[in-house]
Amino acid sequence: MSKTPHSPPVSTDEEREGLSVLYASVVGDEAVRTKLPLTVAHELEERFIREGWPHGRLYGTEAELAAFYGVGRDVMRETVRVLEVRETAVMRRGAQGGLELRGPTALHVTRMLQGFSHIAALPWSDLLDTWCALHVAAMRQLTECSDMSLPVLDVAPGESAVAALRRFAQRLMACAGNTVLTRFAELLGPMLPPVMNCRPSAWFEPLLRAVIADLRQGRALEAVRRAERLFRAVERHNLQALRRQQGDRPVDMPLPPDDLARHPRMPALSVMRGLMDSVDSRDWARGVPIGNELDLCERFGVDRSVIRQAIRMMEDAGTAVTLPGRGHGLVTRRPGTASISRLLCIFLVSQRVPKADVESAFRQLSIEVAVLGAGKAVRRGDAAAVRVVEEHLQHLLSGQQSVSALQPIERLQGCLAGNDLLVACLDGVKAFLSWDMGEQLMLPYWAVDLYVAATQAVLDAIADGERAEAARLQSQKLDVMKRCRDLIGSAFPSQPAAPAGAIFSHEAKDKSHGSAQPHVRKARRLGIVGGLDVDGQDV
Numbered sequence: 001m002s003k004t005p006h007s008p009p010v011s012t013d014e015e016r017e018g019l020s021v022l023y024a025s026v027v028g029d030e031a032v033r034t035k036l037p038l039t040v041a042h043e044l045e046e047r048f049i050r051e052g053w054p055h056g057r058l059y060g061t062e063a064e065l066a067a068f069y070g071v072g073r074d075v076m077r078e079t080v081r082v083l084e085v086r087e088t089a090v091m092r093r094g095a096q097g098g099l100e101l102r103g104p105t106a107l108h109v110t111r112m113l114q115g116f117s118h119i120a121a122l123p124w125s126d127l128l129d130t131w132c133a134l135h136v137a138a139m140r141q142l143t144e145c146s147d148m149s150l151p152v153l154d155v156a157p158g159e160s161a162v163a164a165l166r167r168f169a170q171r172l173m174a175c176a177g178n179t180v181l182t183r184f185a186e187l188l189g190p191m192l193p194p195v196m197n198c199r200p201s202a203w204f205e206p207l208l209r210a211v212i213a214d215l216r217q218g219r220a221l222e223a224v225r226r227a228e229r230l231f232r233a234v235e236r237h238n239l240q241a242l243r244r245q246q247g248d249r250p251v252d253m254p255l256p257p258d259d260l261a262r263h264p265r266m267p268a269l270s271v272m273r274g275l276m277d278s279v280d281s282r283d284w285a286r287g288v289p290i291g292n293e294l295d296l297c298e299r300f301g302v303d304r305s306v307i308r309q310a311i312r313m314m315e316d317a318g319t320a321v322t323l324p325g326r327g328h329g330l331v332t333r334r335p336g337t338a339s340i341s342r343l344l345c346i347f348l349v350s351q352r353v354p355k356a357d358v359e360s361a362f363r364q365l366s367i368e369v370a371v372l373g374a375g376k377a378v379r380r381g382d383a384a385a386v387r388v389v390e391e392h393l394q395h396l397l398s399g400q401q402s403v404s405a406l407q408p409i410e411r412l413q414g415c416l417a418g419n420d421l422l423v424a425c426l427d428g429v430k431a432f433l434s435w436d437m438g439e440q441l442m443l444p445y446w447a448v449d450l451y452v453a454a455t456q457a458v459l460d461a462i463a464d465g466e467r468a469e470a471a472r473l474q475s476q477k478l479d480v481m482k483r484c485r486d487l488i489g490s491a492f493p494s495q496p497a498a499p500a501g502a503i504f505s506h507e508a509k510d511k512s513h514g515s516a517q518p519h520v521r522k523a524r525r526l527g528i529v530g531g532l533d534v535d536g537q538d539v
Contacts, residue, residue: 020046025404026431027341028411037078037312040069044079045088045346048101049435053350058098062091065099074305081268081309082316086112088346103350109343110187111256113421116340117191118255119319120420121281124239127191127253129372130422132231134185135169137364138176139211139227143220149175150215161204162195162238165231168208179353180361184344184425191253192235193242204234221468228371253281268309271300275314285334290320292329337424344428349435358432363478365426370458370474373416374467386463389413393452401448403441409455416462447484454480 020043044059059065066076080099083089087104091097104112117127151171166189173182207230214223255276279288291299296307311330314320318335348358389412410430414423443451454477461470 021402021404025407026434027338027345027427028336028407035312035315036071037075037082038316040071040075040079041082041316042342043069044083044099045086045342046435048088049346049349053101053103053346053352055101055103055350057101058092059089059101060098062099077305078309078312081266082313084266085269085313086316086343086346088350104343104347106183106187106347109347110190112343113187113340114191114253114256115276116317116335116424117253117421118281119276119284120335121285122253122421124193124253125236126419126421127188128232128235128239129419130425131185131188131192132228132235133365133368133372133422134181134188134425135172135231136224136228137361137368138173138178138181138185139224140220140364140367141178141181141360142172142176143215143223145176150212151175160195161234164204164208165234166192166195169231178360178364179351179357180348180429181357181364183348183351183353184361188421193239195238204230225468267302267306268313271296271302271307271310272313274300275310276319279332284319284332286332288332290330290332295329337420337427340424341427341431344425345431348428348432353432355433355436358429362426362429362433363475365422365429366478367471367474369414369417369419369422369426370462370470371467372419372422373413374462374465374470376416376418385412385416386459389416389459390456393455401443403437403443406443406451413455413459413462441485441488443484443488447481447488450480450484451477 048054060068062073062076062080065079066073069076071079080089080091083099084091087102087108089099089101092100116122151168151174169185173185176182207226211223211226211230214220214226275290279290290296293304293307293311296310297304300307311320311322314330315322317339319333320330321333323329323331389409392409392412411423411427414426417423454473458470458473458477461473
């Protein structure tokens with residue numbers, strides 16, 4: 001076991017301003033970094049990622065780390081507690097001690113997902129839609145394999161449709177062979193509603209056989225459509241049976257077991273759990289005052305440093321915020337997806353999943369988010385959210401942009417799916433890929449225009465509720481941006497983003513500001529994009 005007590009992993013200012021900014025923009029945790037202990041904790045985690053997550057390495061004692069980062073021992077102690085709660089590292093005491101790098105276990109990540117889902121008051125439908133989307137994504141990937149192996153159809157006589165479906169789901173994941181999708185499905189599996197003793201539905205086995213037949217005969221789109229219907233219908237049927245058993249009362253997603261909160265070395269966890277138990281999940285997002293540090297010290301009978309650690313942990317999770325001023329203190333808030341996305345990214349890195357699987361999962365999950373957004377747009381009948389994304393798009397049409405400048409738009413597009421759990425999974429995958437870029441790319445204006453045109457096409461399909469078209473256009477958008485990135489990284493490695501006299505020169509821009517049509521035509525000739533509809537014309 002290596003130890004580097006006096007030399008914690010260092011990064012250059014360029015890395016910190018490049019990939020770190022991109023990472024923060026992907027998961028959306030820029031605001032969290034205003035707290036010093038959280039800033040140091042995030043910097044340490046980012047450096048662990050850049051080093052390839054060397055399990056077991058020691059990074060110095062609390063005093064050495066405090067001196068290296070120029071902070072007090074109390075700040076570093078809070079930093080260490082945040083890392084320990086996230087299971088990314090643990091402080092070993094003694095002469096040969098130091099901050100030992102570990103990695104979150106699958107059980108820990110599942111519990112964090114349970115806590116997030118409970119505090120955010122997510123409906124069961126979000127969990128079921130996410131679980132179904134993971135398996136439909138696996139089905140899409142399976143249809144793209146040249147040497148496709150089909151899952152075995154096995155429905156026991158009298159078996160519940162739910163039990164048979166979940167066994168089929170495991171075989172589907174094994175056949176798809178994507179480590180990321182498999183890991184995510186395993187994380188969500190323990191959170192699913194219990195299997196109710198429902199009689200098998202008459203339509204279940206024939207539909208399952210139809211999916212297998214479509215795969216065998218090469219009807220990929222039909223197989224995906226049937227699989228999507230199959231997974232969602234069976235799981236929703238099971239949830240309805242659970243609600244009937246509960247007397248048609250609302251069935252909330254439960255908190256995870258509190259065995260972690262009884263950890264003797266981390267009393268702050270007990271405080272956190274006590275606060276979470278004291279407020280109903282449906283009231284948490286409304287901003288319930290739960291007291292200042294002195295109030296909480298008296299309430300839980302602990303030292304002020306313990307309360308401060310608990311507050312930092314809740315701020316890191318996005319479940320509470322401290323309001324300054326007399327008479328304020330800690331107030332609950334609905335958590336965003338940033339903390340969960342970071343944890344999922346760290347989980348994938350620490351598991352050393354293959355990059356090819358991450359790239360494939362990113363593609364498939366991006367398509368599923370677009371499809372889910374199109375489905376919900378029809379039910380909501382509200383185009384306001386789409387207009388917000390379109391307004392942000394127009395602000396990009398002013399020249400070259402960094403990749404991180406596109407991420408707020410990507411997150412807004414993801415929000416159209418109305419499913420924080422699925423978006424957190426997607427952002428965790430994107431965060432993983434952001435660290436693999438080596439450096440943050442600057443997109444020239446022609447690439448930005450292509451991005452705007454491709455994104456606008458996806459938004460139009462989502463607003464119209466065209467699920468199949470949204471999937472097709474999102475897939476095309478991903479292809480367009482990949483070709484742009486390849487071209488920027490290979491064809492113009494030593495040129496500035498907007499070289500004078502280049503093919504995509506500023507002088508060649510269309511006179512009507514914001515039109516991407518001439519750029520897409522030229523990109524078509526260079527093989528960057530084909531068939532993209534811009535301004536109503538197939539180019």
